[in-house]
Amino acid sequence: MSDDGYRLIRPTKPPRQQASYISYILAMTQKIPVITIDGPSGVGKGTVMLRLAHFLGWHTLDSGAIYRVLALAALKHQIALDDVAGLVKLAAELDVVFQAAPDLSGVQVILEKTDVTSTLRTEATGEAASQVAVIPEVRAALLQRQRDFQQAPGLVADGRDMGTVVFPEAALKIFLTASAEERAKRRYKQLKEKGIDANLTNLVKEISTRDQRDRERATAPLKPAADATQIDTTELSIDAVMAQLMTLVATHLDAVATD
Numbered sequence: 001m002s003d004d005g006y007r008l009i010r011p012t013k014p015p016r017q018q019a020s021y022i023s024y025i026l027a028m029t030q031k032i033p034v035i036t037i038d039g040p041s042g043v044g045k046g047t048v049m050l051r052l053a054h055f056l057g058w059h060t061l062d063s064g065a066i067y068r069v070l071a072l073a074a075l076k077h078q079i080a081l082d083d084v085a086g087l088v089k090l091a092a093e094l095d096v097v098f099q100a101a102p103d104l105s106g107v108q109v110i111l112e113k114t115d116v117t118s119t120l121r122t123e124a125t126g127e128a129a130s131q132v133a134v135i136p137e138v139r140a141a142l143l144q145r146q147r148d149f150q151q152a153p154g155l156v157a158d159g160r161d162m163g164t165v166v167f168p169e170a171a172l173k174i175f176l177t178a179s180a181e182e183r184a185k186r187r188y189k190q191l192k193e194k195g196i197d198a199n200l201t202n203l204v205k206e207i208s209t210r211d212q213r214d215r216e217r218a219t220a221p222l223k224p225a226a227d228a229t230q231i232d233t234t235e236l237s238i239d240a241v242m243a244q245l246m247t248l249v250a251t252h253l254d255a256v257a258t259d
């Protein structure tokens with residue numbers, strides 16, 4: 001055992017590829033690493049999280065989906081979005097399963113045995129999620145459920161307070177930003193590609209309202225952790241963002257692995 005209680009077993013034949021080598025060492029030392037990706041809605045956190053997790057072979061946590069599922073469950077059970085006691089009880093009993101889609105195209109969300117994957121991503125659900133997310137007791141009730149995702153060999157978690165509240169000890173913290181107009185444009189493009197009708201002006205308004213609520217709430221507001229690396233993605237392609245992240249991952253995780 002080392003001083004900090006981690007079991008130090010050095011592999012004799014590490015896998016060659018750097019990412020899996022680092023994951024391997026971290027798993028062997030039983031330190032389950034977390035990378036947090038926080039930022040406002042529509043900034044591309046989800047895409048970055050999936051690419052990074054795929055590259056590292058790690059688990060993912062889409063924490064926004066948990067708030068979205070709670071909001072959907074509240075609407076289903078006719079619990080008002082400001083009914084603190086009702087929402088806390090619902091959060092404690094929430095019957096939700098995140099599972100790989102049968103065609104492996106992404107994650108399917110099953111609420112009380114019903115597939116809610118497509119309803120989950122609508123702006124209306126995002127807006128309802130942001131209302132329940134303001135309530136400190138609701139956030140507390142969902143905290144452990146999020147921490148349970150920290151499993152070997154590692155976790156990439158995206159949200160608003162991953163680096164500040166849920167995983168303050170994360171090995172690497174990223175905070176993505178982009179202008180509201182740029183984020184609305186990306187959302188507009190995504191919706192159009194899915195054949196869903198959308199209005200760009202309304203999207204800018206919806207995104208700005210949700211951002212403001214997320215930034216100004218008293219508990220776990222949207223803000224970068226003091227030790228987060230901020231990346232403004234307004235002018236960057238997803239590949240350019242990934243290139244910056246890969247450099248950060250290599251330096252930060254290497255440091256954790258050889259602690």
Ligand code: C5P
Nearest residue numbers: 041063064065067129130133159160161
């Ligand atoms: O990320 P996504 O748009 O799915 O999140 C929906 C809403 O859930 C956000 O607008 C925010 O209010 C809330 N949320 C949060 N904390 C997180 C993730 C999401 O408050 N970690």
